[in-house]
Amino acid sequence: MNFPLYIAKRYLRSKSKQNAVNIINFITFLVIVIGSAALFIVLSAFSGLKSFSLQFTDAFDxxxxxxxxxxxxxxxxxxxxxxxxxxxxxxxxxxxxxxxxxxxxxxxxxxxxxxxxxxxxxxxxxxxxxxxxxxxxxxxxxxxxxxxxxxxxxxxxxxxxxxxxxxxxxxxxxxxxxxxxxxxxxxxxxxxxxxxxxxxxxxxxxxxxxxxxxxxxxxxxxxxxxxxxxxxxxxxxxxxxxxxxxxxxxxxxxxxxxxxxxNGSLYKMLNTENVATYLIFTLVLIIALFNVVGAIIMMILDKQQNLRTLFALGSPVRDLRFTFFLQGLLTTCIGGLIGVVIGILIILSQLAFGWLKITPSLAYPVAFDWQNVLLVFLTIAALGFVSAKIASSRINKRLVAIS
Structure with missing residues (x-):
């Protein structure tokens, strides 16, 4: 088994002796789950509104x-x-x-x-x-x-x-x-x-x-x-x-x-609104995923003694960086996947039961689209990649060298 991946999974599952680190990791994971679920739900809602608006032009044109x-x-x-x-x-x-x-x-x-x-x-x-x-x-x-x-x-x-x-x-x-x-x-x-x-x-x-x-x-x-x-x-x-x-x-x-x-102007307006909403929520996710950088840095400091031991046993700094890079990437991808699943369940329940109403007889229109699933997951993975890369770059020889 790949050594950095093995260590990353161990760190992902294990709890730190420092309770503050555990709390930070939990909040980070929760933010990723909520952010990805919210992004998927909003995109699905706009897809539903787009379909709802276009059904009238489809009937007339x-x-x-x-x-x-x-x-x-x-x-x-x-x-x-x-x-x-x-x-x-x-x-x-x-x-x-x-x-x-x-x-x-x-x-x-x-x-x-x-x-x-x-x-x-x-x-x-x-x-x-x-x-x-x-x-x-x-x-x-x-x-x-x-x-x-x-x-x-x-x-x-x-x-x-x-x-x-x-x-x-x-x-x-x-x-x-x-x-x-x-x-x-x-x-x-x-x-x-x-x-x-x-x-x-x-x-x-x-x-x-x-x-x-x-x-x-x-x-x-x-x-x-x-x-x-x-x-x-x-x-x-x-x-x-x-x-x-x-x-x-x-x-x-x-x-x-x-x-x-x-209906060029209508299509352009709907597409512009969809892109604007995606960019706004992506900006919110970018801010939220700064928590990932902070959480990984806290983990690095918490595991500093272990890193020194691994470095003394021959692990290169590159592998130690890659270990925490994988930990951050796994955290964001797993959190994003769970968030998307939660979002899918909410959207499917709205389609099935129409629990959110615009009027007493009209349920809020939503649409389930696999493109939205892929877009949200790729967005979370890309932001997680950048966050993990930034945080793992904090590991250097000075940090892990035994003084």
Whole structure:
């Protein structure tokens, strides 16, 4: 057996004759356990919050989305349609057309976006699963609205007598003259609401969704004009290869964006918060692991007579340093492992029982991720390595030489 490792394990298990040294070692070990458990729990909590936040965008946004390369609209020809249907990487695709409109109901009004979708929209997104109440009645002159806009306007569902009115400027060129004003420079569309969706605050105030042909007629666009195409990818197909196939069909008329690119600012904010939290807790661990340096130095002083004996028997200073380096590394790694196990048990209990609540009906979201396990353990091991190296370097010939 390796001699420094054997001595390090003996020192790790044995108690010192000095009670103060034992107390310092215990506190050091406890700090490592608590610090690693806390770091893992916080990272798991942020992973849960990230998943919880992104589930709303996952419900509203497709795997890939084609938007106009320039302008607000582009055309999808019959040949494009046929080519998209033949793509093996695409399980489903749906076309949509959206534009800013002025919604009015009785004496209330709200600026929103009308989105016309075809019958495949539910297959490319999960928006119908986010219905708060009502049903998905997206047909001619009927649709669904976000709960934010619904609360602003106060529109009853299935109100055929006084439906919601959407207003949009008529397309055209030139200045507005008296003749244009007399003939109403806007188009109006009555909509009977059949359902209300709830995703997140901005989206809930933004959209009213109805059928694609209805919106195309309302905006005076032909049946080939769309503002975006949503794609649901087939299982087993790579995102980038599917993007390349779709781009080959649409050519230069469209840009293909992933769900992450569609929500770039949200992903960037969540990732930045996660990194910042990790760095803050790592700084706390760095401060806490100074205890390891102090504990090892106390052990060195406590075992000074033993070190002199080993040095006199022929053990080189290098091996004596390595002995206490291994002791410090074993202390941090074992403490980190125990802390991670405690953290895993706490996270699994939260997933199973939801004992920590945000609201009476909503448990605090957490996520168990093996990457977090590996990250915490590697962080503890790296900090333990540095701490043990610093402390063991205190051993020199002057310390162990018999005077």
């Amino acid at each position: 497709p795997d890939l989305k084609a938007i106009p390369a320039t302008g607000k609209f582009f055309t999808v020809s019959t040949e494009n349609d046929q080519a998209l249907q033949n793509l093996k990487s695409v399980a489903h695709y749906s076309k949509e057309l959206e534009e800013r409109v002025y919604l009015t109901f009785r004496e209330k009004s709200h600026l929103a976006t009308i989105k016309g979708v075809d019958s495949n929209f539910q297959m490319t997104t999960g928006i119908d699963s986010m219905l708060y109440f009502g049903n998905w009645g997206v047909n001619e002159y009927s649709g669904v609205i976000g709960i934010g806009a619904f609360n602003i306007l106060g529109v009853p569902l299935n109100n055929y007598e006084t439906p919601l009115i959407a207003l949009a400027p008529k397309p055209g060129k030139g200045s507005i003259n008296q003749q244009v004003l007399n003939s109403k420079p806007y188009n109006s569309l009555p909509l009977v609401l059949t359902g209300v969706y709830a995703v997140e605050e901005n989206l809930d105030r933004k959209y009213v969704i109805t059928s694609l042909p209805t919106v195309q007629a309302f905006l005076e666009k032909d049946s080939l004009t769309v503002s975006a195409i949503n794609f649901k990818l087939s299982k087993g197909f790579d995102l980038e290869s599917a993007r390349a196939e779709i781009a080959a069909v649409l050519g230069s008329k469209g840009r293909i964006l992933s769900r992450q690119e569609l």
